[in-house]
Amino acid sequence: MTPSPRCRVLCVALNPAIDQTITVPGFQSGTVNRAASSRQDAGGKGVNVASCLADYGVPTAVAALLGRENPALFQTLFEAKQIADYSLYLDGATRTNIKLVDPEQGDTTDVNLPGPAFDAASVESCIARLLTAITKQADALEWLVLSGSLPPGWPVDVYAIFIRLARELGLRVLLDTSGAPFAAALAAGPDLVKPNRDELAAHLGRPLPDLAATLAGARELLATHAGIARVVVSMGSEGAVFVSRDKAVLAQPLKVAVTSSVGAGDAMVAGLVAAALASLPLGNTARLATAFAAGKLQRPGPHLPAAAEVQALAQQVGLVPLNNPPE
Ligand SMILES: Nc1ncnc2c1ncn2[C@@H]1O[C@H](COP(=O)(O)OP(=O)(O)OP(=O)(O)O)[C@@H](O)[C@H]1O
Ligand SMILES: [Mg+2]
Incomplete structure (x- = not known):
């Protein structure tokens, strides 16, 4: 092509x-099915x-x-x-x-x-x-997207x-990967990283049992890697936290009929890039990325509804500002 x-x-x-x-x-294994x-x-x-x-x-x-x-x-x-x-x-x-x-x-x-x-x-x-x-x-x-x-x-x-x-x-x-490739890539300074909560916990070597711990974990990544501008930690049906150097927000998940949760994080990554291309501030980035994930969840494969529908979903995303300062 x-x-x-x-x-x-x-x-x-x-x-x-x-x-x-x-x-x-x-x-049944061992028989003709x-x-x-x-x-x-x-x-x-x-x-x-x-x-x-x-x-x-x-x-x-x-x-x-x-x-x-x-x-x-x-x-x-x-x-x-x-x-x-x-x-x-x-x-x-x-x-x-x-x-x-x-x-x-x-x-x-x-x-x-x-x-x-x-x-x-x-x-x-x-x-x-x-x-x-x-x-x-x-x-x-x-933008270059490195995922998987x-x-x-x-x-x-x-x-x-x-x-x-x-x-x-x-x-x-x-950057959206996990384990040793994630750790090795962080040092090179990606602009934006989107681990899910388990991936961030594995990287930091400690559990992230609640929102406060997850936010602290995201802030630790920012504090220890000067090149990273934003960290987004997705938490499945609990939404995602979006953290920049001066702000943090929780984007609540949309209540949608879930057809397949496979690739919800990948749709969120796509939404993060689309938001960055439109120079959106943190809050609207959180809304759009969450809407991408919700749009995908309603479909079996890695597909979104029409852009206008994604934008309408974004308007429905609830945001909770997270202003507690880093410890
Ligand atoms: N059951 C759900 N109901 C509503 N929203 C969900 C649900 N699961 C995921 N989401 C949305 O999708 C986003 C990304 O999901 P998740 O944290 O599972 O990503 P992930 O673990 O990186 O997934 P993957 O890598 O398999 O694509 C969540 O932050 C949330 O907004
Ligand atoms: Mg993922």
Whole structure:
């Protein structure tokens, strides 16, 4: 596909996946089972973020690592949403995460297939190609989104490498990952980070049992990393806290009929970028990001309702100012 020339956001998707959901009433292992239905969605965090941004009308590009054996679902999504495709096509297949859903017993069995295999040389070559892709688009780009886990064998500091390049190129960076890649990337100074509460607790090495502890945790990230302008900690059905250097606000979740909670955080990340592109202040950023999440929750895949509906949802988001000073 020919990439469209002026994308404002590039979403890097190092570890995309095909989500396959197979409904098998009365599933039993070790026997022949008959499936009632099956659906496949192109997924993975970076792809989800790009999909939601494109739905909102933001010119978006994606750089995913895709296997040559099964790229069709991704290419169909990118074409349908006019997402410019800077993906690297590699030998092998993109991993498929199979969910066997048994509505009779009410449980789910997961089978996660491996993705493309990497050795040190292929990782190095992929990183070099991705750095070139970012650099080539840098004139039009404003934001780089780094979200999701790393494929096996990738160095934990790869996001830090991308952030340092983004800094040189004058791009802003949103980081949404966890564990060692999160810790390594923080030192490079992303502009915006969106851990969920569990991810932040794991990073800080202590539980964050309530709102006060979560806010203190977000403020600790700001205090210990000079480059970070805002920290957003999402708390599932309890909403999210949005923290800048001089303000903090809790955005209450919208009461919506939840069809699928998968990717709510990714939609929130897309909303954060859309808000930043519109230079929104913290409160309206919290409203829009929460509306993105709520819009996605009503749908099975990483898709948003029309932009006008998202904006109407944003008007309904309740905000609670959090003014307690850091301890
Ligand atoms: N059950 C729910 N009801 C209402 N809003 C929800 C619910 N779950 C999530 N949300 C909204 O979505 C936002 C992000 O959700 P969450 O904290 O689960 O993200 P996450 O853990 O990063 O998810 P993922 O990484 O799987 O996409 C929340 O801050 C909230 O606004
Ligand atoms: Mg998340």
